[in-house]
Amino acid sequence: MVSRVVFGRGSFNQLDDILSLKRKGRNAPFIFYVDDVFKGNHWLTSRITLSYKDKIIYVPTKEEPSTGQIDQLVEDIILEYSELPSGIIGIGGGTVLDIAKAVSLMLTNKGESKDYQGWDLIKHAAIYHVGIPTISGTGAEVSRTTILTGPVRKLGINSDYTPFDQVILDPELTKDVPKDQWFYTGMDCFVHCVESLTGTYLNAFSESYGEKAFELCKEIFLGDSLSVEEAQDKLMMASWHGGMSIAYSQVGVAHAMSYGLGYLLGVKHGIGNCIVFDHLEAFYPEGVAIFKEMKAKHNIEIPSGICADLDQSQFDIMIDVALSLEPLWENAIGKNWKTIITRQKLLELYKKM
Structure with a gap:
């Protein structure tokens, strides 16, 4: 189960306080995967505080996440930073939340993400990861899977290590959903x-x-x-x-x-x-x-x-x-x-x- 959850309008404003307790150092950034629909939306992004080597990465969501995409995102982090991130934060719908879960898992488990499509194949706990849904219904914020399209099948990485460590449920973030x-x-x-x-x-x-x-x-x-x-x-x-x-x-x-x-x-x-x-x-x-x-x-x-x-x-x-x-x-x-x-x-x- 998700071990910590905050609910309520405006609860997104607690993000800085929540993350400050989990920072591991100057060289261990927080990586924010954000649905690219929010690119240029200062109402949301202005409330994300970046320190040291933290980074926001806008994620296109026209297509659902693939194993190749996850492997590339993991490789980008490994090549750019000398230490593992302090945490991965997903802000968006099911696609972005699944990406955040998958990346946090693959940073601590060797090989390619396609090798872990199935049930209980993950052997090592993910790094700290936070889910913040901006649309409601998928259940990705609480589920033990991350759905990925692989080279031969569409199937999730289902494991006890997949669920988020922290979820922030702020209904206000869903106000502009078509x-x-x-x-x-x-x-x-x-x-x-x-x-x-x-x-x-x-x-x-x-x-x-x-x-x-x-x-x-x-x-x-x-x-x-x-x-x-x-x-x-x-x-x-x-x-x-x-x-x-x-x-x-x-x-x-x-x-x-x-x-x-x-x-x-x-x-x-x-x-x-x-x-x-x-x-x-x-x-x-x-x-x-x-x-x-x-x-x-x-x-x-x-x-x-x-x-x-x-x-x-x-x-x-x-x-x-x-x-x-x-x-x-x-x-x-x-x-x-x-x-x-x-x-x-x-x-x-x-x-x-």
Whole structure:
């Protein structure tokens, strides 16, 4: 679990005080990975104090993080500094938070990041790392994984060393999120809840978090009584609770299939989950019905026809990626999932998207 968390509007202003206790010396910088949407946004960046060799690195987020990108960022740090950083701070959405987690891990574990895609392959604790989400829904601020697209698959570095040491949850930082992005990442949270609460890995601990996030999502996306600020606060809490729920259970069909879309077509995670979940009535009838109600209420058009021009070899690549995520299928279907989920069934589903 994340060992320390601060929540509240304006809590981002506590960052300097939090980091000052963790500085290891003049030659051990803090590296700030910041979503490049904030480049030139002095409302946020002016509150980041740089000392000694500290550096802000703006991260483009049009594409999701790759293993090659992580390896390059790690190499840049090693070549530039004589000591390991005092800490890595990620400020942004799921992409930036995953980059911060992955870099902090790979600074203490030898080899390439692709070698650690999987479950519990990390052997050494990461350096100190802090997560500050500027959009709510992904659960990346609390999860034990960092999703990376590698040379042969899209899969996270899942380990007990992955979660942040410190998280700052300031709902004010989400005030400028575009509506479509707000919906897609919010639905990422909603899908987390549905897949956790209906899965075979469910337990009392994950259920308590999942139920709370599920109710918050319905209040936010189907209710009419919340102010903008209240909705921002509650979605940030839903994201946290949804992330906690899957950290102690697992996701399912939507995530497995969206990884296929992400690997082959570069579809962003939140949008990919929406595209897939829209066609999963057979697996999650109640959840999909609520999702469609939310989609209609907010006049959201989910992209369609993205697989229309794919050939069989491309479908096979997506199917291979999806089927490689065995824990997700076991959670969704059960231990006998391989007798139920066939390549033909997945092909038919992908052709609908």
